[in-house]
Amino acid sequence: MNTSTASLPRAQAAPVQGGSYWSDIGRRLLRDRIAVGCMILLALIIFGAIAAPMLTSVDPTKGSALLRLKPIGTAGHWLGTDELGRDMLTRLLYGGRMSLLMGIAPVAMALAIGGSLGMVAGFVGGKLNAIIMRSVDVVFAFPSVLLAVAIAGALGAGIGNTLLALTIVMVPPLVRVTESAVTQVRAVEFIDAARASGAGSVQIMRAHVLGNVIGPVLVYVTSLMSVSIIMAAGLSFIGLGVKPPTPEWGLMLNTLRNSLYSQPLLAALPGVLIFIVSLCFNLVADALRSAMEVK
Numbered sequence: 001m002n003t004s005t006a007s008l009p010r011a012q013a014a015p016v017q018g019g020s021y022w023s024d025i026g027r028r029l030l031r032d033r034i035a036v037g038c039m040i041l042l043a044l045i046i047f048g049a050i051a052a053p054m055l056t057s058v059d060p061t062k063g064s065a066l067l068r069l070k071p072i073g074t075a076g077h078w079l080g081t082d083e084l085g086r087d088m089l090t091r092l093l094y095g096g097r098m099s100l101l102m103g104i105a106p107v108a109m110a111l112a113i114g115g116s117l118g119m120v121a122g123f124v125g126g127k128l129n130a131i132i133m134r135s136v137d138v139v140f141a142f143p144s145v146l147l148a149v150a151i152a153g154a155l156g157a158g159i160g161n162t163l164l165a166l167t168i169v170m171v172p173p174l175v176r177v178t179e180s181a182v183t184q185v186r187a188v189e190f191i192d193a194a195r196a197s198g199a200g201s202v203q204i205m206r207a208h209v210l211g212n213v214i215g216p217v218l219v220y221v222t223s224l225m226s227v228s229i230i231m232a233a234g235l236s237f238i239g240l241g242v243k244p245p246t247p248e249w250g251l252m253l254n255t256l257r258n259s260l261y262s263q264p265l266l267a268a269l270p271g272v273l274i275f276i277v278s279l280c281f282n283l284v285a286d287a288l289r290s291a292m293e294v295k
Helices: 018-030 033-050 088-124 126-140 144-155 159-186 189-196 201-237 249-259 264-292
Strands: none
Touching: 018 033, 018 264, 033 088, 033 264, 088 126, 088 159, 088 201, 088 249, 088 264, 126 159, 144 159, 144 201, 159 201, 189 201, 201 249, 201 264, 249 264
16 A cells, blocks of 8 residues: 655645635535546446445345356346355445445444544654654554454454444554654744744644645545555455455455456456555545645
């Protein structure tokens, strides 16, 4: 996982104006056709996952031996059926629920934990900064994927354990990114002016620091979602994530791998969705970074 902050946008030199600043970024972002296309595609996939019970009445866990591995385009099963005769379209829709949950929830929880620790470490500095950052460096000594596998393996398979493992892995990079952005803002003159006016540390962080670091952190969080989705799918693929028969894209890849030679298109469908969602999150993150870097 790349945790470098060199490509992150620099902090603003003065407190941002909430409405105008973000509305300008929104306008620049909407002028990027690729970003808009990716956001529309993500919205459709998220809508399909949330509205799965309304879009299909088929039970995603119920199969039939007579309907095993029907090809794409079969009447009544437009995306075919899997190795147990379960409807692929239904399982992809319901599987999107679990895959998106695994991609968004760990990053959101890591943002709350890592962002808070990074804010405190960057603003307070000194010994507290050294304690927090050296603790984070210990976690960075292990490759993120291997650490997630080790934690999930120790805790056992399951949705809760997978979320916990991914959250632990995502916290250190968010601490480092937030601490780096806060350290840059802390040295700007308006922070000294706020202190001179009698504002407390908590008030300064909330009113002056947070608004200036949320941009680079938001860009990094968006890119982390793609990493989280891929790692969650990988854990499920090796049997350390979601348990069958719950549909999840990584688990579906695992169960369909034996059908790769007989029905290659069918077996590739979950992987295609993982690729599309991950790519869209990365492209949106790049577009957001570009929109914030206007001179």
